[in-house]
Amino acid sequence: MKLIKMAAPLVAGLGISIGVLGAAHAQTVKIGVIAALTGGGAPWGMAAAEGARIAAAEINAKGGLDVGGKRQKVEVIAYDDQYKAADAVAAYNRLVRQDGAKYVIIMSSAGALALKQNVEDDRILALTSSYSAKAIDKNSKYMFRLFSDAYDYLPALIAWTRDNYKERRVFTLNPNDETGWDQSKLSEKVFKQNDFTIAGQEVYERTLKDFQPLFTKVIGLKPEIIDLGSTPPATAGLMIRQAREMGYKGMFIKTGGAGPKDILAGAGKEGVENMVSVLYADPKNAGYQRVAAAYKKSTGQEPNEIVVPFYDAVNVLLQAMQKAGTASDTTKVAAAFGKALPMASLQGDQLTLGGKAHIGADQQIVSTMYIGVMKNGEAVVVGKAR
Structure with missing residues (x-):
């Protein structure tokens, strides 16, 4: 097992002490x-x-x-x-x-x-x-x-997509673990509430690198939108590139696990153009x-x-x-x-x-999330989701 106690020069002393304080500090x-x-x-x-x-x-x-x-x-x-x-x-x-x-x-x-x-x-x-x-x-x-988790922001994100795009046929892809299962279940519910049709759902192993067999199935179902859900950014970029190489011309949406720069690096500017994504921050x-x-x-x-x-x-x-x-x-x-x-x-x-409404206790910091659209290689904030 690999444990990393981070230290200089990677993060300037993370894992040692941060800042220089006097010896009088007892704790x-x-x-x-x-x-x-x-x-x-x-x-x-x-x-x-x-x-x-x-x-x-x-x-x-x-x-x-x-x-x-x-x-x-x-x-x-x-x-x-x-x-x-x-x-x-x-x-x-x-x-x-x-x-x-x-x-x-x-x-x-x-x-x-x-x-x-x-x-x-x-x-x-x-x-x-x-x-x-x-x-x-x-x-x-x-x-x-x-x-904020997907229960908080997903309704606003998907409603915005409904109001701004005509595409309605969605296929969802998520990792085969607790994160992916929850995201898949919730996104299906919210997409349906907003008059989208679920063309299909699939989960994949996080170690997977060759998605061509998977996309053969997905593309065959003729989705207008592919939701990459909680897929890690680097993997999402790889998936988009492979899907585009196989001829997929439709939209992508990222309903969880944002990271437009890392997705862009893997998929290329043309591959991610018009991708709708939840964002944790406004880059501007x-x-x-x-x-x-x-x-x-x-x-x-x-x-x-x-x-x-x-x-x-x-x-x-x-x-x-x-x-x-x-x-x-x-x-x-x-x-x-x-x-x-x-x-x-x-x-x-x-x-x-x-958080009490959906997790049973006020044990969550509720934050503002952003809605972004990829335009010419940049994530442009078009709204907020909370």
Whole structure:
């Protein structure tokens, strides 16, 4: 199993300490990140690690987190779970048992589901970007979803597509795991509610690279739209390129797991033209551009837009610590999320606490998502979905 404790020069000290604070600081707030730092999900995983790192660096640059009048530095430790549940469990155990982290970010649904009970038993406050409806339920006290999920934004995204395009015959493709199953089930329901016809559905293994046999079947059903659902960005780019090479001329829509730059890199500008996609950020927003610049300075790469909700979630977490007056008592910090929210997001939208309507508990940071359309190689924001 591959665990990566990230250090310079890749992310300028992530996993050691971030910022230079005086020796008088008696305590350190440790935030662990369990994410896919390699493989197809790496754009999301790196965004998770860097979003946390940038938020921590900003706090440390101001002298640390002020909790009850005492300044504490914030340290971020990131491990690679390669999108595998077993690796996520190993990373969690190392973070909690060896590194002493009381707070963790869990990127994947596989990791969140594998660690759901551990989090509650250990009273470790966890922030997850899991799309699975099973990751959080009415009994969850320490697991929070860190942004709006498909239940929140998908109705607006699909309604916008209905109102702006004449195509109505849809085939949906998703990974063969908890994330993909949930996305497939929900998207079918919402498409039908908006007068679309489901031509078919399919799930595929995340390790798959040759999609020609799959697209032979899909194209044969004559869909006007192919929804790539929660497919990772790099894989989505590969799928679009192969589908176009096989003669598919219809639309693509990306109802989950955004990453237009990574999709563009794999599919080419003509391949993604007019693709409709959910976006985690507005690329033109000044707040996004500031964090994107910090990301690029640290990694030498452009970020996936999901860096924004990870950055925002860490700031909500740190604000909850301040409201609770403690960084060591996770029970009090979890209870303080309702005091930390609402608050402004990086992009100026409002973050609120919600989720009870569909997960049974207010254990979710409700954020604003954006609707984008690919035009001449760029994602153009055409609306908001919340």
